Amino acid sequence: VQALILAGGSGTRFWPLSRRTNPKQLLALEGDRSLLQQTFDRLQPLVAPEAVWVCTTETLAEAVREQLPEVPPEQVLVEPVGRNTAPAIAWSVRTMPEAARQGVVAVLPADHRFGDPAGFRRVLAEAAEVALAEARILTLGVQPHRPETGYGYLELGEALPAWSGVRRVVRFREKPDLATAERFVESGNFLWNGGIFVFRGTVLLDRVERCMPELAAGVEAIAAAPERTAELYPALPADSIDFGVMEKLDDIATLPLDCGWSDLGSWEALAEILPTDAGGNTEHGDVLTVDCRDTLLWAEEGTVAAIGVEGLVVVRTGDAVLVMPKERAQDVKAIVERLKAEGRGERL
Amino acid sequence: VQALILAGGSGTRFWPLSRRTNPKQLLALEGDRSLLQQTFDRLQPLVAPEAVWVCTTETLAEAVREQLPEVPPEQVLVEPVGRNTAPAIAWSVRTMPEAARQGVVAVLPADHRFGDPAGFRRVLAEAAEVALAEARILTLGVQPHRPETGYGYLELGEALPAWSGVRRVVRFREKPDLATAERFVESGNFLWNGGIFVFRGTVLLDRVERCMPELAAGVEAIAAAPERTAELYPALPADSIDFGVMEKLDDIATLPLDCGWSDLGSWEALAEILPTDAGGNTEHGDVLTVDCRDTLLWAEEGTVAAIGVEGLVVVRTGDAVLVMPKERAQDVKAIVERLKAEGRGERL
Secondary structure (H helix, E strand, O other): OEEEEEOOOOOOOOOOOOEOOEOHHHOOOOOOOOHHHHHHHHHOOOOOHHHEEEEEEHHHHHHHHHHOOOOOHHHEEEEOOOOOHHHHHHHHHHHOOHHHHHOEEEEEEOOOEEOOHHHHHHHHHHHHHHHHHOOOOEEEEEOOOOOOOOOOEEEEEEEOOOOOOOEEEEEEEOOOOHHHHHHHHHHOOEEEEEEEEEEEHHHHHHHHHHHOHHHHHHHHHHHHOHHHHHHHHHHOOOOOHHHHOHHHOOOOEEEEEOOOEEOOOOHHHHHHHOOOOOOOOEEEEEEEEEOOEOOEEEEEEEEEEEEOOEOEEEEEOOOEEEEEEHHHHHHHHHHHHHHHHOOOHHHO | OEEEEEOOOOOOOOOOOOEOOEOHHHOOOOOOOOHHHHHHHHHOOOOOHHHEEEEEEHHHHHHHHHHOOOOOHHHEEEEOOOOOHHHHHHHHHHHOOHHHHHOEEEEEEOOOEEOOHHHHHHHHHHHHHHHHHOOOOEEEEEOOOOOOOOOOEEEEEEEOOOOOOOEEEEEEEOOOOHHHHHHHHHHOOEEEEEEEEEEEHHHHHHHHHHHOHHHHHHHHHHHHOHHHHHHHHHHOOOOOHHHHOHHHOOOOEEEEEOOOEEOOOOHHHHHHHOOOOOOOOEEEEEEEEEOOEOOEEEEEEEEEEEEOOEOEEEEEOOOEEEEEEHHHHHHHHHHHHHHHHOOOHHHO
């Protein structure tokens, strides 16, 4: 089994900790290993280090190679420009040697969290077994425990013959409204789309050719003349793999994951999974509190002191501090947009 | 008129901005001049720069001289150790040349604020006139506008003959409870003790001799052998001028001040006097806010960003951040005590 870790993201939801050159996947948010490193760790021993591939950007490649010294450096693939996940996956798979491409490939986001890595590996191994036996794309769907409106959902169909627990995906459902999400979760017939896909590389490339022929042709052109990658890659159609390929297929199957998954989509989501003290506070680094409750205090550099606050996120880095109620964590982007608009690149 | 500015304090109420080597009086909290510099500025043109004396500590002397280049350096008097205000004042006055000592001296805290400096000078000039004519100590009492329990009060007696508006002080009242403070303010017969005293130097020394003979003897011993200051000063009785002298006298008089006084006793007190934007926020330095109200955001270094918070104080320095509701501003000392207890001198 080959693993392809998608590590090109440049999200801003963990500002001021996450920056353009130090995005979420490179941050150690839980323990002392980064999310990328934990994604790598989580695969062991199922996927050998020399079978791990990472797709990332020019800006991050050096940091990725430093964080993952076990991965052969040439398997850290560098997109000339970010063109969304369909080109990243198709190009990365096509770049693998023939033998690897004909085997099973698991595509994994670099910045998600699983509380139960062993459980994750069991499901991944099962999906790999199915993918090896059947020419179809598998997804790992996350068992939903709340009517989240921020995720896409997979609607489940009949069970696959011969594979207990593997279900067809009837369709991909975009982020629903709250009433719809509640109905989805109550029905027991939906999983969250966690962005994890398992397939034989050749099957994926076949499906790309069927659904996105222009992308397939572009990827073949690069394979025929790798020295022209920088010239050809930027012209690839910039679709997500979900929109460009997965949603167009009717033979996708899924296995449910229930392993303490979180996409760590915000400071609030991080606070939910980190251990708290008796007052419900989570402290990272040099933190002093008096009468605080239910507060995430993060001192990346220097000291964070707080008195009598409740339900806040307080983050201090070497050059910035952010203070907000946890429930406003989605609005970090407003600060980041302001910095962009003001040309404050040194804080981004 | 000579002015003696007491600038030896080492308060911690403006932590993390105030530090042992950079206490409140040296901070520019309102505008770009420090409270010490504003205290000096406020005296002009009533008191010539060469008639200004500052009493401070070894730690702060260099910074004081840098901040007040107009004051003759030898008039920045350096206490070998802090021994409270009675020794500081008695020793400083005794150190002045005979001619200065026989004239009027105004003792002023270095870290208070007056919104109306011209009004302050008018009252100070009037007090100096009284002190020149009568052998008594004058205080400037602050007209109270709220039943503050954190200050001492001056209880007013009859008017002094021949001086309109000058009243005897019947007694000094220590910090009252709230009910008492309310009664004081309603009666119209009390002023806050703002720690400003005006007297002829010789009168002050006479009163010290009467009330604190040990201090008077010590100060005379130092005057007789100034080279032994470092040895003799630490043995002076460490009382406040209020407790050691003023409260024991029955001939003190006072003039009321109503000039936008604040002792800037906390971050909350500072927020009250600084200008606010439409949302009631006060911003200092590089601050970004989204949906904030009634919040003081102070970026001494780096960036402070806040989303959706209300009624907070957020202060960021190069090495620390403090977050608290304004009404908890008195509890900064709890953080400082914690740092002391943990031997964290680098943050103090």
